Amino acid sequence: MAYDVNYEEQKKSILIVDDEQNILTGLKHLLHKKKRIWNIFYATGGKEALNIMHEKSIDIIIADMRMPVMTGVELLNIVKSQYPGTVRFILSAYSDREMIMRSIGSTHQFLTKPCDSVKFQAAIAKTFALRDKLGNDKIIPIIGDISKLPSLPDYYDDLQRKLKDPDCSVSDVEEIISSDVAMSAKILQLVNSAFFGVPRKIEGMRHALTLLGVEMIQSLVLTIHIFDSFSREDVETFRINKLYTHCVNVALASSRIMSNICDDQFRISNTAIAGMLHDAGKLVLMKKCPDSYRSVMDRSQKEQTSLHMAEQEEYGTSHAEIGAYLLGMWGLPDEIVEAVAYHHSPGENMTREILPLAAVHTANVLEHELIQDGQDAIALKMDTDYLKELALMERLPDFRKLCQELFKTK
Ligand SMILES: [Fe+2]
Ligand SMILES: [Fe+2]
Incomplete structure (x- = not known):
């Protein structure tokens, strides 16, 4: 009754x-x-x-x-x-x-x-x-058994604790990351790629940590881990590579934007992590529904509609919510989870504070505008009302210039 x-x-x-x-x-x-x-x-x-x-x-x-x-x-x-x-x-x-x-x-x-x-x-x-x-009813049927989702690397908690310790030295962090040989090799490969534009070859983890900062390396650990966990043979390599490039670009751009706004290292590092992982939900969809997601991606590209809207139509949810759900399960701080959840619609978030969300939203749209060709670029819109409310609108030209500089070599 x-x-x-x-x-x-x-x-x-x-x-x-x-x-x-x-x-x-x-x-x-x-x-x-x-x-x-x-x-x-x-x-x-x-x-x-x-x-x-x-x-x-x-x-x-x-x-x-x-x-x-x-x-x-x-x-x-x-x-x-x-x-x-x-x-x-x-x-x-x-x-x-x-x-x-x-x-x-x-x-x-x-x-x-x-x-x-x-x-x-x-x-x-x-x-x-x-x-x-992030209610479960639409997301759970897609991601399936939660216990089968990848978990964070075992040493991640250790790494995080060390990073927050004021006495932590570069060699402490080096020791933790170097214990995962495959991860270290991938980090070095990535930091030596064109993304980071470093003038000479980075030889070892210590050099990488000193040059790029422990926070950036921490966000790379997460990114490499999640891409490794979700990549599989039946997902076309070009899609994965394109997404990887996009995520690293957004991480670099959003953390640069945030450091232009404030000098809170904790917030800047959360911004880098959120930027790296903002499209993690796409990986989940590529892995869990490879066939239907391929057609959703193709259709959105052909019809020049935004991918997240096409996902919404097909699955009743989008990669933003799915990614945020996964990160929430990993216990990442809320400001990272909400940056991922609302990166296409920041105005939906209830607060008007300058959080990683603002930088990730801005960097994502600018990256699509300046680099990506086709997919998402046309339908993605900067939420100018939201930026106005945060008094960031007048700084947008500076952020665009900053991104142009950053992406020049790409
Ligand atoms: Fe997205
Ligand atoms: Fe994106």
Whole structure:
């Protein structure tokens, strides 16, 4: 019967963990009105939080960084392995930012303390909107058994942790990457290709790391890994190669655009990763539906319509959502996942902050305009309203010039 539906169970659930009772009371007060749409649970420590998670299905956990017995990072690391589907937020004072950066492997988003009520609620609402966009019903039938999807390289967590450690040296990173001989060889091959335009041959991993920076190398690890995992004999090599070129170009251009806007290294490195992986969903489609996707690609090229619209018609979803879903499953930070999910339609994202999304959207359209011939180039449009809202519109000519310079050698 219709009125048997349990609306309580349909509501999204949030668990907030903080050892300071007055903070919890403040948050309870703040979120009081949201009880209609969210189930909100509170815990004063890690153990209590895990007990609640054992009983209830939790969509978002928000944990304070500094707690006795079990820190927020320790708690979120456990949640990451036991409940990978739960979105993990860390709550902390701004002065802890350095430490927060180091905890990135276990966290999707950071919220600063004391909480700004509007920002706090907006961050939660935005996360739910993104998860709804990546709703399983259209994506799962395409990607099939989730457990059969490639996972991140074993050493990736290690690498990420090291990169966030202020004492981390180039030789630490070199040691981790060099343990994967095939990966190291591919990185060196890529950095010595025309993409990077380096004047003389890069001989070893240490040289590559010093010249290009650890963040760029980190994003190459992910890119090479995902291309390796999805490439197969029955996907035409020219399509894969074209996509690879496009992704590296967008990564270079978007990270350059972002470093023109801000000097936050963390944000610039997330931008490079998002740029590299923004079209990862195309690889999933090439592998999972090779025949139908080939005709979708051919049709969109012939009819000069955009590929993501053609995918939408055929599958009810597009490579943007599929790629974002995969990256979300890997636990990459939300600002990377949302850059991928909305790279064709940034205005759909709820915030108007300058995040990797802005740079990836701009770089993707400019790359198609300046380099790609045919496919997607005609139908892809720069979202000028979105750029205006971010006050980036007047900088667009500079970004175009920057990309022209960057792609000149291609
Ligand atoms: Fe795309
Ligand atoms: Fe693209």
